[in-house]
Amino acid sequence: MSSFSCSSCGHSSPRWFGRCPECGAWSTATEPPQQRAGERLDLSVLAATTATPERIRTNVDELDRVLGGGIVPGAVVLLFGDPGAGKSTLATQLMAGVARDGRSALLISGEESPQQVALRAQRLDADLGDIRIASSRSLPAVISTATAERPDVLVVDSIQTLEDPRFDQSAGSVVQVRECAAALVAHAKASGTSMVLIGHVTKDGTVAGPRTLEHVVDVVLGLEGDRDHALRLLRATKNRFGPCDETGVFAMRKDGLHGVADPSSMLLEDRCDGVIGSCVFPGSQGSRPMLLEVQALVSRSEGGQPRRVAMGIEQRRLALLLGILSKSMRLKFGTDDVFVSVAGGIAVREPAADLALCLALHSAKHDLALPPKTVAIGEVGLGGEVRRVTNVERRLTEAHRLGFVRAFVPPGTERAPRGMRLHCVDHVGAALARLERVETAV
Numbered sequence: 001m002s003s004f005s006c007s008s009c010g011h012s013s014p015r016w017f018g019r020c021p022e023c024g025a026w027s028t029a030t031e032p033p034q035q036r037a038g039e040r041l042d043l044s045v046l047a048a049t050t051a052t053p054e055r056i057r058t059n060v061d062e063l064d065r066v067l068g069g070g071i072v073p074g075a076v077v078l079l080f081g082d083p084g085a086g087k088s089t090l091a092t093q094l095m096a097g098v099a100r101d102g103r104s105a106l107l108i109s110g111e112e113s114p115q116q117v118a119l120r121a122q123r124l125d126a127d128l129g130d131i132r133i134a135s136s137r138s139l140p141a142v143i144s145t146a147t148a149e150r151p152d153v154l155v156v157d158s159i160q161t162l163e164d165p166r167f168d169q170s171a172g173s174v175v176q177v178r179e180c181a182a183a184l185v186a187h188a189k190a191s192g193t194s195m196v197l198i199g200h201v202t203k204d205g206t207v208a209g210p211r212t213l214e215h216v217v218d219v220v221l222g223l224e225g226d227r228d229h230a231l232r233l234l235r236a237t238k239n240r241f242g243p244c245d246e247t248g249v250f251a252m253r254k255d256g257l258h259g260v261a262d263p264s265s266m267l268l269e270d271r272c273d274g275v276i277g278s279c280v281f282p283g284s285q286g287s288r289p290m291l292l293e294v295q296a297l298v299s300r301s302e303g304g305q306p307r308r309v310a311m312g313i314e315q316r317r318l319a320l321l322l323g324i325l326s327k328s329m330r331l332k333f334g335t336d337d338v339f340v341s342v343a344g345g346i347a348v349r350e351p352a353a354d355l356a357l358c359l360a361l362h363s364a365k366h367d368l369a370l371p372p373k374t375v376a377i378g379e380v381g382l383g384g385e386v387r388r389v390t391n392v393e394r395r396l397t398e399a400h401r402l403g404f405v406r407a408f409v410p411p412g413t414e415r416a417p418r419g420m421r422l423h424c425v426d427h428v429g430a431a432l433a434r435l436e437r438v439e440t441a442v
């Protein structure tokens with residue numbers, strides 16, 4: 001272990017030196033300060049420590065479910081999403097819900113004036129109790145106000161508008177976002193105030209901002225959805241106090257966000273059987289299955305570079321599946337434009353959707369609709385093999401509930417709901433061959 005270091009260049013050496021062998025400076029050897037004994041820590045017996053914190057219910061049912069029953073006092077929740085996703089709306093509903101139980105809420109709005117916020121609240125027809133609001137962008141002012149007011153829940157909309165005057169950078173820069181969040185987290189822990197920090201992300205989610213905060217907060221919630229569609233998904237990607245695979249489903253209506261009990265029906269409302277390039281995939285969002293329609297369009301390219309456009313599906317996943325179909329099935333898309341999307345503006349991140357996407361691509365390429373009332377589940381490996389995925393039974397039950405009678409599933413799937421026909425396929429080629437047989441039989 002080195003115990004001396006040069007105060008000029010940082011060179012370290014196990015022995016004292018008069019002249020630094022590295023930079024040649026004299027008398028720069030310094031000994032690191034000795035670690036002093038600190039205070040002894042108070043220990044608790046883990047088994048005797050209560051592990052179920054009391055929670056503040058937000059009375060927005062879908063939100064409470066995702067949080068694991070409500071917000072824990074002193075916890076900091078980061079709520080992020082694209083502009084227009086409905087973050088401010090959800091935060092207003094949350095404050096109204098908290099106020100309904102006689103708790104206090106304080107909103108710091110750096111983006112909107114109190115009048116604008118009041119206008120939104122009117123639309124929601126929410127009972128606002130005595131929710132207080134201030135428009136401010138100054139971190140010290142926010143902390144002093146929160147210290148004096150001691151609200152049960154403090155909402156900051158948004159963290160990118162706050163500024164700590166100790167730093168030169170402008171609001172929204174990585175340094176400001178990080179420092180302001182750190183100060184707020186420290187305040188939350190010291191005072192027991194629960195906080196919701198709202199943050200924007202851009203479409204690709206790459207802008208440094210809220211993402212850099214994920215490790216300092218207790219809970220990270222993402223609100224997803226397309227502005228052109230009503231459906232919104234609220235997903236927990238981190239939760240120190242509850243489940244983190246839970247998903248809340250809302251519909252944005254003219255009077256705010258409403259919980260959706262049966263998202264599958266809502267998503268399949270406009271779907272007709274017999275459409276070319278369409279396949280239904282029973283997705284699994286947290287504890288609830290949700291049927292999604294995967295669509296593909298293949299058309300002759302007008303020249304130039306053929307286009308590959310994926311909406312709601314990762315671009316790389318599409319490229320991979322096209323590669324697999326081309327290599328193991330000789331299904332070539334060479335000069336075709338290929339578009340894929342998920343109806344309803346939902347993003348699918350599960351590899352379990354691979355098989356459905358392959359069937360949709362095959363259908364689009366050959367202008368042949370899938371047999372009616374068919375779903376497909378399965379991850380497709382690089383060799384075209386179909387792999388098992390989680391929750392197959394639950395997915396099939398949901399598909400059956402909505403009237404589907406045929407399912408392409410990974411090998412080893414045994415239990416099917418009564419009246420549902422299973423095709424266990426171990427390779428994407430087997431699925432396509434089976435499909436052709438079914439098509440000729442129909």
Ligand code: TYD
Pocket residue numbers: 081082083084085086087088089090120123124252253254255256257
């Ligand atoms: P908003 O909550 O302001 O989004 P964010 O804070 O994430 O940027 O609202 C987003 C959109 O939702 C806005 O374009 C208007 C619409 N909206 C409704 O459709 N119904 C409503 O009741 C409200 C309040 C907003």
Ligand code: MG
Pocket residue numbers: 087088089111157
């Ligand atoms: Mg907003």
